[in-house]
Every structure is written in structure tokens, then in C-alpha cells.
Amino acid sequence: MADSLLDQIERDALDENASVATALRKCVALGGRSGSETLRDWAARELDGYEGGDPLPDYRVVAAVIQLDGMAGNNWVTGQTVLRVALGGPTGEVRRWIGAVESRPMPARSWKQVWKRPTAAERSRPV
Secondary structure, three states, X not given: OOOOXXXXXXXXXXXXXXXXXXXXXXXXXXXXXXXXXXXXXXXXXXXXXXXXXXXXXHHHEEOOOEEEEEEEOOEEXXXXXXXXXXOOOOHHHHHHHHHHHHHOOOOOOOHHHHOXXXXXXXXXXXX
């Protein structure tokens, strides 16, 4: 007997080697078959990214303080604090971004330099 769509989604979710995009496409199909517009729309947004008017789920917003070093033209930025990062792009794009960040070596710093509690002024400053 063939696995149901729900069984396939569950198997994909538990398999670390399975494609997230494939599982999400199956969720879109299941939402369509079951008449769940909520499931279908959620899975489609995860696959294709959240548009400007779509509310971003809490798990798509990084709640930690992030500091970055970078260059824009002739301007260098060192230790710039970013308070809120919204990951609204397609799931594959977000996974590639995270993979690129994880593959870079972290500079030798103590945990106190890497993790700091933002001040009240930093928390209220718009990003």
C-alpha cells in the first residue's frame, strides 16, 4: 500500500537528508486536498518567501543581538550591532544564507564579546 501524503511529509520531516522544499511542496498539496487554505498558504510562503504585506512568523525573526563587520564602497563597518533580522525570503535562500554564515570561521573572541545584552537605547532603535 502506498504511503499517504501525510506519512510522506512526516517521513521527510524526520529525515535530515530530505529536502525541505520537497516536504513543503507536499504540504501545499495536502492543504489543497484537505481544503486547508491556511496550510497551503503557509507552505507556499515558506517556499516562495514572504511578500511585503505578509506577516512574518516569529521563527523567521532572529531575536539575538547580531554584530557584523563589513565594507560598503570605501566605508568599513566594525562591530555594527543589528537588533532584528527578518528572514522573509524563500526557504532555500534562507538555508543557503545560514550555510554561508556557518561555514565562515568565527574570530577568536571571548563569549562576553560575542554575546552582550543590548542596552535600552539599542533595543528601541529601529533597524
